[in-house]
Amino acid sequence: MSLNTFGHVFRVTTWGESHGPALGATVDGCPPGVPVDEAFLQQWLDKRRPGQSKHTTQRKEPDAVKILSGVFEGKTTGTPVQLMIENTDQRSKDYGEIAQTFRPGHADITYHQKYGIRDYRGGGRSSARETAARVAAGGLARAALNELVPGLEITGYMTRMGEMEIDRARFDWETIAQNDFWMPDAEALPDWEKYLQEIRKGQNSVGAEIEVCARGVPAGLGAPIYGKLDTDLAAACMSINAVKGVEIGEGMAAARLTGTANADEIFMGEDGPEYSSNHSGGILGGISTGQDIVVRFAVKPTSSILTPRRSIRLDGSPTEVVTKGRHDPCVGIRAVPVGEAMVACVILDHLLLDRAQTGGVRGQIGP
Amino acid sequence: MSLNTFGHVFRVTTWGESHGPALGATVDGCPPGVPVDEAFLQQWLDKRRPGQSKHTTQRKEPDAVKILSGVFEGKTTGTPVQLMIENTDQRSKDYGEIAQTFRPGHADITYHQKYGIRDYRGGGRSSARETAARVAAGGLARAALNELVPGLEITGYMTRMGEMEIDRARFDWETIAQNDFWMPDAEALPDWEKYLQEIRKGQNSVGAEIEVCARGVPAGLGAPIYGKLDTDLAAACMSINAVKGVEIGEGMAAARLTGTANADEIFMGEDGPEYSSNHSGGILGGISTGQDIVVRFAVKPTSSILTPRRSIRLDGSPTEVVTKGRHDPCVGIRAVPVGEAMVACVILDHLLLDRAQTGGVRGQIGP
């Protein structure tokens, strides 16, 4: 009940510290018979892997995932799947000062206050390295979704980085995979690159906004009242390191709208109900409508910067912290595949959950 | 596993439909020995109760809460507490049309698609009436918190209603309870009243932004990685009807900031660590810092408006929906006590959870 698990049916428990021998995900509840292998999972890990571009940390980790259980002859068996990633780039170094100092904006101080002990090497459990395990589990979720809902696509992309924002009129799905920012607006790309270089030169960091869109999700997924689809998506995204806000559809902007402006009117299409707009982000009353599921979250700028910040030591004495070393000027970039992984896990989870209660039967609409 | 329960240790299961005989909350895991009676709970229900001001629905429900179990001689016994609220204002009427029509922006269509059956009277289970049960449970959480953390205060207030926004420079705690909007900016009050009257006259509705602040929360609460304090707060708020976005501290604005601007520097105060600012909203790495916990959420404008909206019937035929009757032009007003209740439940839950794992022991800082 220390809650390192998420999901109701497709249950993912991540374990491991940044500088321990390994980390991973124990996944229980995966449907049997799903084709999957290490290569399939690795492609998502490679997307998140550090050292890929000049914009991310230069820490070199192959992040090679191993399947230790639950897969037999290329298919899941319905038993727990253990996904392990060994840590290889654990540079030996003097942790003397870090062990005694609380970095501002980090979990150093709260872990110490809560547990009275912490693995201070690289942030220990609170390190963003933990998200590698999420991405591995998300890969498994994608493999299962491929079987259960052919055609479903889950795509994440950046919509804002500090003062840079995409122009939705130029949104292009193809562009996303073609740049280092997972960004859908090709025209804005040069400005983004220049902006981030300045941030880096300024020994600073910057926040980001990521959107994840799930297309092809069937209507009827979600478990009101407290396991609503949007509730679980909000929890999944907020649980990612450094995330401070989550939105579904209109999100916080809904507070500014009137009922007439916000209404998604309903029409009868050929294959079922259709909507005039998607202010709801594809979810009504906690249940999917069949429209695109649209989730957005904000990642704060990392506090690991070269500019000195005031803090205290374990003994209460004042100090200044400068974070040298291998850090991302915009951690939001690598949060894109993590957000996708979380959304994949939640959608699979609700698909399985829905089978439990309704058997997948659906109320018909139409003549 | 239809997930009508929230909380890990302090577990609240709400039940009941808008127009059934009763609704309520089954609360399991409340600490024993907590002084509580119906009058204590009723004060919070009265705050949420409809028909209180000209700005809320005129449905008359006394919303009188009864304690059916778990309290003996004025104190909780540690056994489940059943909190029941009988529905009294169930006007008999012709549901013929409503039964066949899906109101836009409502859960009518998704409940039908998921379950193949729905209690269409007043929205059934998806009605905001369900939040009365949350408020009752929140009252019990407050009673327990009063015992366990004297001095802790949880206060909700509106920060935005459509185009109206508070001026934080004029924020006044005392003002909040003195107006119909639970709003902290007395000077803006006349404008807000005028604005909402226009919305109502325009047969429209409007969204709102609510902030809940918890003061006096001890450091060390939260259960990384997936039951982080902010994760559970996000889930709790997102589970409230009509909520589309949740923020902690800087929230979505964190995406716009640089690391230097966002840093909360740390100092040693007389009673422990103090911070130069609270961009984090009182939570680092999913664990409370001891600062104010600041949560914000956006409530969409209700779709129950007098302006006609296009929709379909069960048989797929097109129709127009006009929602007559007793609806709030700004449902966000009554969401204030609901948000407070959810925050109270989450904080109590994490207080109990923390006792389980750490026994409440804390890492010391200082000489």
Next chain:
Amino acid sequence: MSLNTFGHVFRVTTWGESHGPALGATVDGCPPGVPVDEAFLQQWLDKRRPGQSKHTTQRKEPDAVKILSGVFEGKTTGTPVQLMIENTDQRSKDYGEIAQTFRPGHADITYHQKYGIRDYRGGGRSSARETAARVAAGGLARAALNELVPGLEITGYMTRMGEMEIDRARFDWETIAQNDFWMPDAEALPDWEKYLQEIRKGQNSVGAEIEVCARGVPAGLGAPIYGKLDTDLAAACMSINAVKGVEIGEGMAAARLTGTANADEIFMGEDGPEYSSNHSGGILGGISTGQDIVVRFAVKPTSSILTPRRSIRLDGSPTEVVTKGRHDPCVGIRAVPVGEAMVACVILDHLLLDRAQTGGVRGQIGP
């Protein structure tokens, strides 16, 4: 997390004390579209109801169950079902002595030690009255099973009462409902009646062994490793008041057998695999085989007897306890419908759980 809930998907939370205003069961996760009404549930409550025969307590409780939510127009909607039973026979009396005294063999002392407070009226939460709520929930489980697995039958019966034991050679399904003991051996009946009368005259009580057999359960239900079908059945039965042992199939006797004697050989029948015997009680590796599920549990003799027993008071002083009033000489009799209810809940739960993970798909055997 005070764990007044059982079940994974079909989740039953019971609440209420023996002498409070009401008790009941909050059932979450029931499939939608299941036909059910109060009369259907009442038949099972009537089976358990006190005052039915000379062998059970003469406390008069109509035990009328009310459905407060989750059922609309005669069918479940998939939302929580609240089943409430009001307490009517709460005789006012002087609780002065009971409030200060711990009855031997009762939970008085452990509830006091754990919680520091207890509702001493009639045993409060630890009273066997709580099982009325289980029986109501079990009725709902039966209604759902009737829809999902036509032909499935769950029948409980006594196999032992103190020194009296049934002769399995005379086992007759029809006899069970025709006697006050729910006993399948008509020839032994006069001896059982005489025996229990002597127990009663001797101001004593006696234990019992109950068996519950579920016929028509499909193969493939169960969730290894820790939610095995037998694991959950054992937990469900052990959670019933006064139960001290649980057996599946051969049960404790398996310790005496050799591998050759215990083997259930497998044959190919017309409709699938068949077995030469059922030592396993219908469960292999935690998963149902399609054979009869056979569960047995022992109920200890109630400590509420007229023969004085030594005990202590709250202040530690010695005392003697004689339990006057309305108690059963063999509480095991009324445990029969309770055992049936628990088995019904577990089987439904695993049926729904299995749909979640496998979608109900089954591995084929045969050409």
Next chain:
Amino acid sequence: MSLNTFGHVFRVTTWGESHGPALGATVDGCPPGVPVDEAFLQQWLDKRRPGQSKHTTQRKEPDAVKILSGVFEGKTTGTPVQLMIENTDQRSKDYGEIAQTFRPGHADITYHQKYGIRDYRGGGRSSARETAARVAAGGLARAALNELVPGLEITGYMTRMGEMEIDRARFDWETIAQNDFWMPDAEALPDWEKYLQEIRKGQNSVGAEIEVCARGVPAGLGAPIYGKLDTDLAAACMSINAVKGVEIGEGMAAARLTGTANADEIFMGEDGPEYSSNHSGGILGGISTGQDIVVRFAVKPTSSILTPRRSIRLDGSPTEVVTKGRHDPCVGIRAVPVGEAMVACVILDHLLLDRAQTGGVRGQIGP
């Protein structure tokens, strides 16, 4: 929700197959600051390890446990502890026949029926090898209990093996660790050895009864109604491979007793309440009394015997199965440390759970 997890607060998820690369336990919710290392855990694994005596399987597995996370500088940190055991003795062999055949009394057939796919090598997930992971987790639970409840002792021993039974008058705690059976009756030892040799020579196997006694457990642990201490102990033991019955205190024999014979009278001792006897097995109303906790379970004889048994193949055709190779004539012997591990986990879990709800406060008895 495939339920490979047990425990409420101290949550153990085991993973891995008999012949996969590794198996292990992911333990979440361990208190921080508990001293533990691999050597401490290894002692319990060595107790269970095969090939230790002539009475157990000669499969050679070092069963060396590795701690991959959650322990830093010799103490737990409160984050998940990953305990991994690599499989080394995976003899390559032809699985052709085993892959097509269902061994009687094994989970081969039910796993196939449920999942449609199974890892047939060595029983896959249903192999008793999975219990190595339980024993590792149990070692961690013991380490935590050593810190939290000094003096608590958990000891398992065999009380029956087929026709052999201990004489309780000769019960000696010291004897238990001094023989291959973990048996407390030294005088009976030669007979037991001779008996098991005959079973083995007869190409047969035999069942066993194991008792686990926990001494020094404080009063007040247990979470009525469905997470009772006895309920969770029953579930924990029934979840062990091949277990068919579980008893607390008098167990099934309670069905034979009268109320006067079964009563545990209460006295006031120097340190609190004492009891004249322990028919209850240390648990009343699901809560510990402070007496010895006594749990007993029966292990069926393994079906892996050299005597041919009739069965079927995947295609439905009849066959005969003879299990050659490295199997235990009495698997109950190696179930002793497994039973201890499960009891250790349950007691720690309830200790933590109790802290959550009551904060560990206790109702006083005495002047």
